[in-house]
Amino acid sequence: MNPECKLADGEVEWLLSHHPADKPQLVRNTSHLYVDHDVDANDDVTNTSTPRVIHIVRLESLAPATSFSYRVRSNGGAWSDQLSFRTLPSFAAASGLSLLITADVGAGSIPPAAVAEAATGEYDMHLHAGDMAYDMSLNHGKYGDQFFNELSAIASRIPFQAWPGNHETDDHFCDFLSFRARLANQNLTGDASKSGSSRYYSFDIPGLLHVAGIDTDAYAEPDYDTSGNGNSGQSFFVAEQYSWLENDLASVNRTHTPWVFLIGHHPMYCSAGGEDLGSGRRQNFPELSCRTTASERQARWQRWGDVFQGSSEGAATGWCYDCTTGAQMIREGCTNGTADPKTEIPSCGVGTGSWKGKRWGLETLMEKYAVDFYFTGHMHMYERSWPTLFGQVQKTYHNPSFPVHINTGNSGSQNNFFLGPEANFTAFRLARVGCYSSVQIHNATHLSFAQKSAANGTVIDKFDLVQERHQQLAREKETFTV
Numbered sequence: 001m002n003p004e005c006k007l008a009d010g011e012v013e014w015l016l017s018h019h020p021a022d023k024p025q026l027v028r029n030t031s032h033l034y035v036d037h038d039v040d041a042n043d044d045v046t047n048t049s050t051p052r053v054i055h056i057v058r059l060e061s062l063a064p065a066t067s068f069s070y071r072v073r074s075n076g077g078a079w080s081d082q083l084s085f086r087t088l089p090s091f092a093a094a095s096g097l098s099l100l101i102t103a104d105v106g107a108g109s110i111p112p113a114a115v116a117e118a119a120t121g122e123y124d125m126h127l128h129a130g131d132m133a134y135d136m137s138l139n140h141g142k143y144g145d146q147f148f149n150e151l152s153a154i155a156s157r158i159p160f161q162a163w164p165g166n167h168e169t170d171d172h173f174c175d176f177l178s179f180r181a182r183l184a185n186q187n188l189t190g191d192a193s194k195s196g197s198s199r200y201y202s203f204d205i206p207g208l209l210h211v212a213g214i215d216t217d218a219y220a221e222p223d224y225d226t227s228g229n230g231n232s233g234q235s236f237f238v239a240e241q242y243s244w245l246e247n248d249l250a251s252v253n254r255t256h257t258p259w260v261f262l263i264g265h266h267p268m269y270c271s272a273g274g275e276d277l278g279s280g281r282r283q284n285f286p287e288l289s290c291r292t293t294a295s296e297r298q299a300r301w302q303r304w305g306d307v308f309q310g311s312s313e314g315a316a317t318g319w320c321y322d323c324t325t326g327a328q329m330i331r332e333g334c335t336n337g338t339a340d341p342k343t344e345i346p347s348c349g350v351g352t353g354s355w356k357g358k359r360w361g362l363e364t365l366m367e368k369y370a371v372d373f374y375f376t377g378h379m380h381m382y383e384r385s386w387p388t389l390f391g392q393v394q395k396t397y398h399n400p401s402f403p404v405h406i407n408t409g410n411s412g413s414q415n416n417f418f419l420g421p422e423a424n425f426t427a428f429r430l431a432r433v434g435c436y437s438s439v440q441i442h443n444a445t446h447l448s449f450a451q452k453s454a455a456n457g458t459v460i461d462k463f464d465l466v467q468e469r470h471q472q473l474a475r476e477k478e479t480f481t482v
């Protein structure tokens with residue numbers, strides 16, 4: 001082994017914050033070697049790369065809802081500052097739960113107000129719906145280093161869980177390399193929730209909430225092999241993930257765990273009108289800009305073949321792919337021209353292999369398992385929907401039958417989207433202001449949501465949701481499918 005590739009040792013020393021007389025416990029880690037993508041800050045290959053060592057330490061049998069102090073070091077070197085974190089409650093039904101939810105956060109753009117709130121103990125947990133550092137791999141991983149160093153102001157204090165966005169796909173030669181390496185700790189969560197993946201997994205906050213997170217890149221960028229042999233790119237991934245999600249949601253006992261959140265990067269419903277990427281980036285990523293010509297976008301998409309057969313991509317003008325065809329793919333799967341989203345089709349026409357046999361649309365699962373919320377990013381604007389399912393809208397947050405969609409994107413770095421025409425599902429939306437979501441689950445039936453300014457924490461939108469029918473909704477859907 002090359003000497004520079006030798007794995008370093010790491011240690012975490014920890015003890016109960018309020019028992020300094022106790023003997024600190026020392027846990028040593030497992031280490032993973034990780035070599036960056038070999039690209040500079042402009043995403044150009046340089047033929048040099050930097051080895052990094054990722055340390056993962058598993059602390060077991062920690063008391064719930066308890067503060068611990070700790071410090072870390074690598075290879076017998078200097079200790080870090082003394083830090084502290086608080087564990088999740090073992091049964092949140094009595095205590096309630098406070099969640100920080102973000103998406104689309106760049107290096108240098110962690111929302112300052114969220115950092116300040118986390119320092120005061122405002123949140124129990126931080127969930128991130130994809131796109132980190134823009135990008136973790138760039139400049140030989142230094143953007144990723146900066147992002148996680150800055151994120152430690154929050155993630156050193158409370159649990160942090162993330163799912164990948166399109167900026168984690170890293171398409172040079174190894175998909176999701178930086179994401180999988182830097183967030184390899186999530187393999188533990190993946191194993192615990194039977195997904196076996198750090199890209200889609202779930203967990204419970206007992207007594208109150210089940211969170212299932214997925215990787216929507218497989219829908220938004222199918223990347224299948226146009227030679228027709230399938231099982232390349234990400235197309236094979238859709239069926240695996242869908243099957244896991246169905247089993248996962250089916251396993252939730254809504255009497256014990258009333259609330260169910262789904263998290264993914266790409267929205268199912270949104271009304272963005274385009275992204276101002278600047279002329280340089282527009283040239284590189286024409287499919288992301290609604291202001292490029294249809295022929296430019298179509299040329300880009302032809303890289304993946306004619307994935308969206310008969311879709312409006314070629315004809316769309318002045319309107320984002322992500323809020324039309326892309327969102328429809330996530331909601332309904334591949335339609336093959338079948339208008340009714342509940343009608344299954346034997347072959348969806350996207351690639352081959354496991355895209356066959358079903359549409360793989362996620363709204364069927366949202367309905368069947370009475371998911372309460374879908375949190376997303378990707379569109380760098382904030383949008384709150386009315387309860388919406390299969391295009392139907394209920395304009396009430398009192399015992400809704402449909403899920404609420406929150407696009408919490410625009411958390412600080414790239415607040416550069418335009419608003420498109422308002423949609424029938426739109427309850428509130430805001431562009432060009434960095435912001436993040438704060439969710440307070442009070443008990444089994446009552447929840448408060450607030451969208452806050454990234455700069456100063458000012459509440460820019462809020463609503464309360466009452467749901468007294470979790471069990472009934474889940475049971476009704478089960479009955480319907482017998």
Ligand SMILES: [Fe+2]
Nearest residue numbers: 131165166378
């Ligand atoms: Fe994105």
